[in-house]
Amino acid sequence: MQQVGLVGSGLMATTHAERYRSITEAEVVAVASLDDNLPEFVSQHAPKADAYRDAETMFDEADVSVVDLCTPTPTHQPLVEAAAKRGLGIFCEKPIARTMDGANAIVEAVHEADVPFMTGHVLRYFPEYETAKERIDRGEIGTPSILRTERLATPPTYGSDGWFADTDQSGGALLDLAIHDFDLLRWVAGEVDHVFARASTWNDDGVHREHAAVTLRFENGALGFVEVSWAYGDDAPFTMTYEFAGDEGLLEFDSRAESSLQLSSVGDNLDVPSATLQSDPYTRELRHFIDCAESGDEPAITPEDGREALRIALAAIESSETNKPVSVEEVGA
Amino acid sequence: MTVQIGILSAAHPHAGAYVKCLSNLECATLVGVAGDHRNRDAIRKFAETHGTTVYTPDELLERVDGALVCSANATHQKWIECAATAGVDVLCEKPLAPATEEARDVVATCDAAGVALGVAMPLRFSSPVQRVKDLVDQGSLGTLRFLSGANRGKVPTGWFVNEELAGGGAVVDHTVHILDIVRWITDEEVREVYAEIDTSFHDSSVEDCNLLSMELSDGTTFVLDGSWSRPDEWDRWGDATLRIVGTAGVVSVDCFGKTIKQTRNTGDSGIHSIDYGVDPNEALISDFVESIRDGRPPSKTGQSAVHDVKVIEAAYESAERGESVTIDRGT
Numbered sequence: 001m002q003q004v005g006l007v008g009s010g011l012m013a014t015t016h017a018e019r020y021r022s023i024t025e026a027e028v029v030a031v032a033s034l035d036d037n038l039p040e041f042v043s044q045h046a047p048k049a050d051a052y053r054d055a056e057t058m059f060d061e062a063d064v065s066v067v068d069l070c071t072p073t074p075t076h077q078p079l080v081e082a083a084a085k086r087g088l089g090i091f092c093e094k095p096i097a098r099t100m101d102g103a104n105a106i107v108e109a110v111h112e113a114d115v116p117f118m119t120g121h122v123l124r125y126f127p128e129y130e131t132a133k134e135r136i137d138r139g140e141i142g143t144p145s146i147l148r149t150e151r152l153a154t155p156p157t158y159g160s161d162g163w164f165a166d167t168d169q170s171g172g173a174l175l176d177l178a179i180h181d182f183d184l185l186r187w188v189a190g191e192v193d194h195v196f197a198r199a200s201t202w203n204d205d206g207v208h209r210e211h212a213a214v215t216l217r218f219e220n221g222a223l224g225f226v227e228v229s230w231a232y233g234d235d236a237p238f239t240m241t242y243e244f245a246g247d248e249g250l251l252e253f254d255s256r257a258e259s260s261l262q263l264s265s266v267g268d269n270l271d272v273p274s275a276t277l278q279s280d281p282y283t284r285e286l287r288h289f290i291d292c293a294e295s296g297d298e299p300a301i302t303p304e305d306g307r308e309a310l311r312i313a314l315a316a317i318e319s320s321e322t323n324k325p326v327s328v329e330e331v332g333a
Numbered sequence: 334m335t336v337q338i339g340i341l342s343a344a345h346p347h348a349g350a351y352v353k354c355l356s357n358l359e360c361a362t363l364v365g366v367a368g369d370h371r372n373r374d375a376i377r378k379f380a381e382t383h384g385t386t387v388y389t390p391d392e393l394l395e396r397v398d399g400a401l402v403c404s405a406n407a408t409h410q411k412w413i414e415c416a417a418t419a420g421v422d423v424l425c426e427k428p429l430a431p432a433t434e435e436a437r438d439v440v441a442t443c444d445a446a447g448v449a450l451g452v453a454m455p456l457r458f459s460s461p462v463q464r465v466k467d468l469v470d471q472g473s474l475g476t477l478r479f480l481s482g483a484n485r486g487k488v489p490t491g492w493f494v495n496e497e498l499a500g501g502g503a504v505v506d507h508t509v510h511i512l513d514i515v516r517w518i519t520d521e522e523v524r525e526v527y528a529e530i531d532t533s534f535h536d537s538s539v540e541d542c543n544l545l546s547m548e549l550s551d552g553t554t555f556v557l558d559g560s561w562s563r564p565d566e567w568d569r570w571g572d573a574t575l576r577i578v579g580t581a582g583v584v585s586v587d588c589f590g591k592t593i594k595q596t597r598n599t600g601d602s603g604i605h606s607i608d609y610g611v612d613p614n615e616a617l618i619s620d621f622v623e624s625i626r627d628g629r630p631p632s633k634t635g636q637s638a639v640h641d642v643k644v645i646e647a648a649y650e651s652a653e654r655g656e657s658v659t660i661d662r663g664t
Contacts, residue, residue: 200554209478325655
């Protein structure tokens with residue numbers, strides 16, 4: 001049984017807290033947050049947990065065996081270091097850190113403390129993507145040639161103190177959003193040699209809007225193309241698509257085309273039943289982490305995986321700022 | 334009075350479609366076709382299949398007001414010069430030429446001869462594209478910030494994959510369609526290109542991967558995937574889509590979004606995507622015919638196409654140098 005100390009009380013903390021309910025080997029026993037919504041969060045999502053205003057105090061005083069960091073990106077490094085020092089297992093939301101220095105410090109800290117560590121690259125647990133990877137591994141598209149992904153959203157206006165809009169903290173869409181696809185493509189096609197990115201950013205009445213596209217050249221010669229957006233209106237559903245083209249075939253997916261359940265409500269009484277959380281991607285990733293914390297096995301997503309995805313994103317940001325292709329290997333070197 | 338049209342070379346697969354378009358136009362007549370004397374069999378077979386007459390180039394040009402040049406890219410110049418010498422207006426398949434110098438030459442030749450030179454850009458006549466142009470013209474999207482286009486296809490055969498005859502592969506074949514409608518909609522040129530080009534899908538001497546990351550003259554980003562990346566078994570020949578991100582909204586256009594799914598057990602068996610609605614090729618030919626009749630330039634002029642060819646050349650240069658390449662303004 002793992003006693004989970006959750007750090008944060010925002011969107012991802014809520015998502016995780018709800019998933020832990022379906023994981024028998026885990027219980028959220030403590031929540032630490034700087035946000036004023038902490039008492040409400042605890043009562044709604046972790047009623048048996050103790051509330052803390054400070055994470056390190058929680059690490060010291062609560063009876064936790066693992067921590068789950070659902071906090072703004074730049075806070076990951078100090079929190080990981082504090083938890084690792086205390087021998088606690090760590091689940092850390094993506095991106096692993098905001099800088100290569102931060103990522104390097106995290107990798108070192110968790111190896112030195114020999115604690116289980118996993119970054120929340122949850123896309124690997126979405127069956128839409130998992131199935132594609134399985135089929136690509138089986139050779140069904142032949143040699144991967146052009147791997148395209150899209151991730152299209154409205155700008156996040158949740159997030160404490162509007163931290164997403166502060167690119168010094170969030171890295172903008174090229175880091176916060178595109179890192180999902182960078183990790184996914186690296187998982188599918190291996191290391192990236194260089195990237196070239198263009199990002200358009202603009203301020204819309206205090207809201208940071210962005211639309212960006214990155215071309216990637218993999219070490220194995222394949223090409224990638226990642227497009228992300230924080231420019232859509234509130235009426236647009238969150239959209240993810242991919243096209244994985246190889247010399248023997250093509251896999252295409254568009255989340256807008258998914259129509260397994262469509263409801264029309266006359267009056268107010270029809271609620272869309274949520275998909276069972278048992279097999280939900282977030283539940284699966286957390287369950288994997290908890291299993292590893294129990295067994296001592298290394299999680300499938302390693303600290304280095306978290307770091308390498310960040311490296312690609314930082315290369316893309318640098319490219320978008322310098323208008324030059326950037327060698328991924330040289331980032332943070 | 335109907336406009337008399339001839340087709341010069343049928344090497345391009347669109348030649349057959351143009352025959353059909355002309356037969357549907359009341360104000361035009363297809364007089365006949367002419368081909369290269371070194372390939373008489375091909376043009377005879379084409380004429381037979383499509384129920385038209387073979388002439389020598391000179392004979393045909395004496396009889397027509399306008400000519401559709403449907404040859405391989407490498408011989409566009411030769412055919413255009415023939416037509417210009419004969420005082421015949423030209424609509425040429427895209428790209429106008431495989432090299433900027435050649436493109437400039439044919440524009441100058443037609444100017445000097447006093448004949449019109451148009452380039453086949455059917456997507457300008459696609460109804461969703463025209464609706465988007467209206468949307469942008471009205472300012473409904475606000476300031477444009479990012480354009481992302483895709484024009485993919487299956488790997489073609491024949492002269493398309495012959496470096497000498499085509500001038501290149503996917504970059505030459507699948508850049509200009511979306512590039513042209515972006516220029517048409519935004520009224521900007523391409524200022525800078527970064528290209529990732531490769532041959533990955535087929536054993537070929539020309540490229541089939543064409544990923545372009547560009548900046549327009551007003552700083553707006555324009556990215557384009559013009560790869561021959563659709564598998565041979567795909568249910569369509571390819572696609573042509575464009576996403577335009579503005580400060581007041583985002584619009585996505587699928588030029589061939591009006592489709593019917595057809596499944597057949599017999600005949601041309603399998604699952605097919607059937608287009609319905611306005612046929613852009615028909616509108617393209619109609620525009621050319623009317624431009625002759627009314628004495629006005631066609632929608633896409635050869636002069637405008639010179640910049641498109643510059644972008645193609647810049648893409649190759651960028652891929653070779655591994656960095657982005659700037660394109661000079663003007664011609």
